[in-house]
Amino acid sequence: MPKKKCGLGFDCASMMQCPGIDPGNCLNYKTCGSAVQLNPEEELELIRIQEEREREYTEQLRRTQERIRLTRHSAAILMLMRRGCPQSLESLGVTPSIETIATQLDTIRTLTTNFDGQYIAPPGCELHVYNVKRPSGTYSYYKLTAERxxxxxxxxxxxxxxIHVSHEDDARCIEAQLGIERRNNLTQVRTLLNNATALLEEVTRILELTATINSPTATLEVIDTEEILPID
Incomplete structure (x- = not known):
């Protein structure tokens, strides 16, 4: 005889709170079998057994039998959420990645305050050396030169x-050189941030696209509840 299976794919043992139960003995067997004829939004009624502790810190369980009403679509979602090893943003590493990015952005904002009060040279500005001949010899001096x-x-x-900044050991020349280095580093930071922005825009696009194919949240209505009294 062919082995009986749930027409909706539910785990009958979990649904009935009865480990090892044969699907043919499930109270929903006939209903689930006929559900294949329903369209996704047509409703059906199922029975499920619930167990909960009567009081905190006690081992005694209270068993109830519920009659629930839901659409076939909701039944499909609930079945997969029970049996399909459902994942989450946390388990797939999405949430930790978002938190890491948020932490890094906070760090970046903090680090940018280190540039307050520091000289940053304008784009295209460089130091140029020139020589000056004097009776005592030839001396090298520097000038900060801009494109305009x-x-x-x-x-x-x-x-x-x-701007003439004197010789290489002069504080003006040293700060001018540091200002150029700061500008170059910040220009590199800007490029990296622009690349990161492009990647985050792609993340946003994918999430928005995924949202358009998301199914409505599965809902069910509990019609009535009956307590199952233990048999002494």
Missing amino acids: AVFAPSEREQQVRV
Whole structure:
């Protein structure tokens, strides 16, 4: 004789709270078998057994028999949620990844405060060395040069392209060089953040697409409940 199976794919032992029960002995066997003729939104009534502790810190269980009403679609979702090893954002590592990104963003925001009050050179600005001949010898000096006149003048009214920062050991030259390094590093940070933004936009697109194919949350209505008294 062919082995009997639940027409809706439920775990009858779990549904009836009866380990090892044969599907043919399940109170829902006939209903589940005829449910294949229903469309996804047509309703059916099933029976399930529930167990719960009567009081906290006690081993005694209270068993009840519930009659529930739900659509075939909801039954399909509930079956898979019971038997299909359902995963979550947590188990798939999505939530931890989001939390990691949030933590990293907080760290980035904190680290950016280290640039407050620091000189950051403008784009395209570089240090150039030039030599000056004097009776005592030839000396090297540096100037901070921009692609166009963006620097505030020291004497004239118009902006200038060059700031003379003296020799390489002068504090002005040292800070100018550090300002260029800060700019270069921040430019690299901007590129990386733009790449990260593009990836996060793709994440958003995928999540929005997934949301459009999500099924409605499975719902059921408990019609009546009857306590199952233990047999002494």
